[in-house]
Amino acid sequence: MCRxxxxxxxxxxxxxxxxxxxxxxxxxxxxIKTALKLIDSAKKNGADAIKFQTYKTEKRISxxxxxxFKILKxxxxxxxxxxxxxxxxxxxxxxxxxxxxxCESAYFLDDLGVKLFKIAxxxxxNFELINCVLGFKKSTIISTGMSNLKEIENIxxxxxxxxxKLYILHCISSYPNKEHNSLLSNIEFLKKKFDCxxxxxxxxxxxxxPIYANxxxxxxxxxxxxxxxxxxxxxxxxxxxxxQLKKLKEEINNIxxxxxxxxxxxxxxxxxxxxxxxxxxxx
Numbered sequence: 210m211c212r213x214x215x216x217x218x219x220x221x222x223x224x225x226x227x228x229x230x231x232x233x234x235x236x237x238x239x240x241i242k243t244a245l246k247l248i249d250s251a252k253k254n255g256a257d258a259i260k261f262q263t264y265k266t267e268k269r270i271s272x273x274x275x276x277x278f279k280i281l282k283x284x285x286x287x288x289x290x291x292x293x294x295x296x297x298x299x300x301x302x303x304x305x306x307x308x309x310x311x312c313e314s315a316y317f318l319d320d321l322g323v324k325l326f327k328i329a330x331x332x333x334x335n336f337e338l339i340n341c342v343l344g345f346k347k348s349t350i351i352s353t354g355m356s357n358l359k360e361i362e363n364i365x366x367x368x369x370x371x372x373x374k375l376y377i378l379h380c381i382s383s384y385p386n387k388e389h390n391s392l393l394s395n396i397e398f399l400k401k402k403f404d405c406x407x408x409x410x411x412x413x414x415x416x417x418x419p420i421y422a423n424x425x426x427x428x429x430x431x432x433x434x435x436x437x438x439x440x441x442x443x444x445x446x447x448x449x450x451x452x453q454l455k456k457l458k459e460e461i462n463n464i465x466x467x468x469x470x471x472x473x474x475x476x477x478x479x480x481x482x483x484x485x486x487x488x489x490x491x492x
Contacts, residue, residue: 216406218376218429220258220304220348221324227423227461228408230431231256231454235284236442241293243436244286248297248305250436250451255458258304260327260431263291263318268311280443288317295321312341319345330354330382330410333364343367348374350429352410354382358402365403376429377403379422380410385447391418396425412447416457423461424468432457 218225231251237244244261251259266282267273286294291307298305308327309315315338318326326342328335330352342349349368353361361377368375379395391413399407408429409422419430433448442448449457475483 216428218406219374225257226428226465227257228406228429229255229257229454229458229461230429231259232410232431232433233259233261234433234444235262235281236433236435236440236444236448237261237284237286238442239284239286241286241290244290244294245297246436247434248294248301248303251434251454252301252303254451254455256303256434256454258306258325259298261286261291261294261305261307262310263307263314264310265313268313284443291317292321295323309338309342312338315341315345319347324348325350328352328364330356330380333360339364339367343371343373346371346373348376350376350378350408350431352378352380352382352431354380354410361399361403365405374405376406376408378408378410378429378431379427381412384412384444385414386412388413388418391421393418393422393425396422396427400426414447416449416453416460419457420460420464424464430457430461 218228233244233247237247248259264285266278266285269281270278272278295305304325306323306325306327307318308329309318324347326345326347326349328339328342328349328351332338333351333353333356351364365375377399379399381390381392383390396407396409406429407427408431409419409427410431411419419432423430433444434454435442435445435448435450437450
């Protein structure tokens, strides 16, 4: 049973009560063998989907030969390699999708047959890219780090007008983010404000904050992950291990069991206590 206040997600024809995204990002360090291992780990440890980042470095960042440019260039996978990753995910029966950072990459992903798109926080007002993705008429997840309410409202209205599913992730674009800066109250606010699934793109250490977020109603959880604690990668400081990913999945499933659905009266577990219930005294 899904939580009664949740809106079920439908991705590629499959229904999800909770949707756990293993954010591989560029933690493969530009090595496809590592990327394939990340897919294996995501599947093994219970993720519903694995997400990468697809881009042309020269289009993603204008300041060439800076430190960040060199990192992104080193971690850039080509389109042929992404085809290999998509095929491998299909074989492993885990959803593959990716964040495009330019229109060329977006068109490629659509041709590849992805069922879902992701728009990064940095591009919430990048209408050239958003219009590209809109043209595919596919469900889209958008992160809201650094965004004001007007920006979120604008993109929600655009998607609603086109009758395309939009999923909104609360996000704090700090790497890593401190737990006390998580602003999880935004989740309840966004759920009341927008008629769509609300989730969390988390950049804190560990799995505590995603669990709290799910309890508050975020049924999409996106979390950076790495192979193990010794895996040196770009987003290592905000990434959990495969073992932690498995634990996160288990805790989310436990929340469903603990909360249940609204129900009153005598529960099965209470039957042994009925004899102690006082009858109403009529005076």
